[in-house]
Amino acid sequence: xxxxxxxxxxxxxxxxxxxxxxxxxxxxxxxxxxxxxxxxxxxxxxxxxxxxxxxxxxxxxxxxxxxxxxxxxxxxxxxxxxxxxxxxxxxxxxxxxxxxxxxxxxxxxxxxxxxxxxxxxxxxxxxxxxxxxxxxxxxxxxxxxxxxxxxxxxxxxxxxxxxxxxxxxxxxxxxxxxxxxxxxxxxxxxxxxxxxxxxxxxxxxxxxxxxxxxxxxxxxxxxxxxxxxxxxxxxxxxxxxxxxxxxxxxxxxxxxxxxxxxxxxxxxxxxxxxxxxxxxxxxxxxxxxxxxxxxxxxxxxxxxxxxxxxxxxxxxxxxxxxxxxxxxxxxxxxxxxxxxxxxxxxxxxxxxxxxxxxxxxxxxxxxxxxxxxxxxxxxxxxxxxxxxxxxxxxxxxxxxxxxxxxxxxxxxxxxxxxxxxxxxxxxxxxxxxxxxxxxxxxxxxxxxxxxxxxxxxxxxxxxxxxxxxxxxxxxxxxxxxxxxxxxxx
Numbered sequence: 129x130x131x132x133x134x135x136x137x138x139x140x141x142x143x144x145x146x147x148x149x150x151x152x153x154x155x156x157x158x159x160x161x162x163x164x165x166x167x168x169x170x171x172x173x174x175x176x177x178x179x180x181x182x183x184x185x186x187x188x189x190x191x192x193x194x195x196x197x198x199x200x201x202x203x204x205x206x207x208x209x210x211x212x213x214x215x216x217x218x219x220x221x222x223x224x225x226x227x228x229x230x231x232x233x234x235x236x237x238x239x240x241x242x243x244x245x246x247x248x249x250x251x252x253x254x255x256x257x258x259x260x261x262x263x264x265x266x267x268x269x270x271x272x273x274x275x276x277x278x279x280x281x282x283x284x285x286x287x288x289x290x291x292x293x294x295x296x297x298x299x300x301x302x303x304x305x306x307x308x309x310x311x312x313x314x315x316x317x318x319x320x321x322x323x324x325x326x327x328x329x330x331x332x333x334x335x336x337x338x339x340x341x342x343x344x345x346x347x348x349x350x351x352x353x354x355x356x357x358x359x360x361x362x363x364x365x366x367x368x369x370x371x372x373x374x375x376x377x378x379x380x381x382x383x384x385x386x387x388x389x390x391x392x393x394x395x396x397x398x399x400x401x402x403x404x405x406x407x408x409x410x411x412x413x414x415x416x417x418x419x420x421x422x423x424x425x426x427x428x429x430x431x432x433x434x435x436x437x438x439x440x441x442x443x444x445x446x447x448x449x450x451x452x453x454x455x456x457x458x459x460x461x462x463x464x465x466x467x468x469x470x471x472x473x474x475x476x477x478x479x480x481x482x483x484x485x486x487x488x489x490x491x492x493x494x495x496x497x498x499x500x501x502x503x504x505x506x507x508x509x510x511x512x513x514x515x516x517x518x519x520x521x522x523x524x525x526x527x528x529x530x531x532x533x534x535x536x537x538x539x540x541x542x543x544x545x546x547x548x549x550x551x552x553x554x555x556x557x558x559x560x561x562x563x564x565x566x567x568x569x570x571x572x573x574x575x576x577x578x579x580x581x582x583x584x585x586x587x588x589x590x591x592x593x594x595x596x597x598x599x600x601x602x603x604x605x606x607x608x609x610x611x612x613x614x615x616x617x
Contacts, residue, residue, distance in 0.1 A: 151307050151469055152228060152476040160465050160488045166313035167304055168461030168496065172454060173316040180320070181361040184327050187338045190274050194358050197278035200269050201286055206419070208253040208287075212246055212294040214412030214555075216301035217467070218404045221553045223305040224468050225617055227386060228475020235386045239302050240393035241400035246298045248396070250291030257287025278358045285362035292369035299376040304464050305471065306386060311379055319372035323365050329353060330360030407617065410559035411550060417559070421566045422449055425592060428574065433585055441585060444524035447515045451504065451529075452536070455497055459540040462493040463547020470551030470613070479613050486548035486607055490541045497540040504529050528589050535593040538600025545603040553617035561602050570595035 150159055185194040219242035226234035256264075261283040265271045271279050296319075300312035328341055333355035334348040348354075356363070381389055426445060433441035469485030504511060512525040546558040574591050577583050606612065 151472045152478060152481070156469070156481055156484045157488050160469060160485050161492060163304070163307060163309040163468060164462045164465035164489055164492055166309040167464045168458045168493075170300065170309070170313040170316045171457040171461035171464065173313075173320055180324050180327060181365060184331055185358055185361050188331070188357055190278070190357075193273070193275040194278050196275050197271070197282055197358060198361075200265065200271060200279050201283045204257075204264060204283060205287055205290065208249065208290055208294060209297075210412050210415045210419075211408075212249060212297065213415065214408035214410075215242060215246055215249070215404055216298050217411050217547070217550045217555070218242075218407035218553075219298070220301045220305035220464070220467060221407055221471050221551050222403065222617060223302060224471025224551060225475040225553070227306055228472035232386045232388065235306075236388045236390065237393050238400065238404075239380075239387050240389070241396060242302070242404060243295065243298055244394045244396050245401060245404060246294050247291065250294045253290040253294070254288045257290060258284050261287065282358050282362045285359060285366060289362075289366035289369075292366050292373055296369055296373045296376060299373070299380055301464075302380065302387075303376075305468055307468060307472070309465065311376070315372045315376050318375075319368045322371060323368035326364035326367060327361050330356050330364045331358075333360065403617070407550075407553045407555050410555040414546070414555070414559040414562050417562050417566060421570065421595075424571060425574075425588065428578075428583075428588060432578075432583060433588075438520070440518060440520040441524050443516055443518070444512070444521045444528060447512055447521070448525055448528045448532070450515070451511065454500060455536050455540055456543060458496060458500070459493050459543035460547060462489040462496075462540075463544040463550075465489055466544060466548035467551030470548050474552055474613060479610070482552070482613055483607075483610055486545055489548065490544045493540045493544050494537055497536055501533050501536055504533055524585065527585065531586065531589040532593045532596070535596035535600075539596040540600075542596070542599040542603045545607045549607065549612045552613050552615050554612040554615045557606065557612050561606060562599065565595065565599045565602055569598060 151163075182195055182198050185191060185198065188194050219238055222238045223235055223242075226238065261280045265276055265279045265283065269279070296315065300315065303309075303311050328337075329344045329347050329351075330353055332338075332341060332344050332348070333353045334345055335355040337344050353360075380387060426442070426449075429442050429445050466486045466489035469489075470482040473479070473482040473485065508526045508529055509522055512522045516522075546561075549555075549557055570591065573594075574583075574588075577587055577591065581587075
């Protein structure tokens with residue numbers, strides 16, 4: 129038994145050394161590609177949980193209210209996700225840097241400290257979700273009738289169980305910081321498959337189901353599950369995340385050689401929290417800023433291009449921004465690969481390799497973004513039609529994609545290079561660049577156009593595209609300077 133334990137420990141150490149060697153010694157271009165592909169796919173899968181729920185509950189008798197309820201809950205759940213994402217990126221930067229320095233004690237320390245910090249955040253969020261769902265739904269969003277009932281029901285479960293997704297994403301961030309891109313992909317793919325299966329079973333239960341989902345009834349009868357509607361979708365999502373979380377915790381503890389468990393590391397220290405939050409808050413603020421600008425344009429569109437009789441422009445904009453999340457999350461995946469390479473190579477004192485990884489990740493992301501863009505342009509009618517088949521909505525959406533679409537290339541580069549610099553702990557730079565571009569140029573330019581002329585849809589789309597291009601160029605210029613790489617963390 130002891131020999132088996134020794135062999136397992138030796139295998140863990142050997143695999144950890146091989147991964148570290150690949151990142152700090154092996155060829156950069158193929159290494160970034162090998163790490164980036166699973167991370168890009170894994171990041172894209174993050175947004176599919178709620179999409180699956182929306183698609184399934186839309187067939188309920190009160191499907192319209194159910195979809196609206198889930199949309200409200202998405203907005204509420206977005207806040208803790210942004211905060212946790214900042215912590216995840218901060219911890220990934222610290223862990224990758226210490227891994228490059230071969231400081232196993234520090235790797236373990238920041239691994240468990242970050243998990244403890246996210247756990248406390250999850251508990252706070254959970255309390256808010258369970259006890260203040262009614263207040264948020266009624267007083268903040270002013271939901272009424274059946275939509276209010278469904279929103280409260282779904283929010284209490286999803287936001288109350290926020291620990292499941294926040295801790296899962298934190299574990300995935302730790303793994304990719306150590307150079308493991310495949311395990312996060314497997315965890316997220318597996319949990320999405322489980323979520324799809326059990327959402328269908330728990331939403332429809334042993335009652336009648338839509339055509340093609342009749343298989344759910346006998347499964348529900350075996351387990352004694354009655355139709356649960358929206359609540360069933362929420363419980364299935366939290367449950368599938370918890371399963372992935374447990375498997376991820378086992379893998380992290382047993383198969384990552386640089387991570388050693390100590391109970392004392394779960395007790396938060398002032399030093400760790402200070403280091404993590406110093407890097408985390410600008411990263412979280414950066415995402416809040418980006419979302420704020422999206423909402424700014426949504427308000428412009430609602431005011432100038434939407435009437436009681438025709439909401440086509442607002443609907444098309446909502447669909448297109450949802451499509452853009454695919455570009456955003458995929459770019460974040462390539463950026464995560466670059467971040468890992470940047471952190472570990474700076475820790476090993478190899479600045480040229482760190483810079484090179486950012487450029488290679490950007491090149492790969494350009495290739496993948498270009499492919500998605502072509503699909504958006506050639507199949508725009510079909511893609512937009514999945515969400516809304518109205519000819520007016522499709523036409524507005526196609527016009528948006530024709531004008532803004534090409535700017536996705538530089539938008540993706542901006543996200544990748546921003547994440548790459550996060551690997552050095554230089555999150556304040558990204559926040560500053562986005563602040564200057566969005567608040568210093570894009571928003572004022574939009575307000576100026578509104579003040580001096582009658583703004584049109586086409587003008588608005590060109591301003592959005594110009595903002596993406598300007599942001600991408602700003603990141604290319606600053607990343608090329610390389611001064612950000614000298615930051616000590």
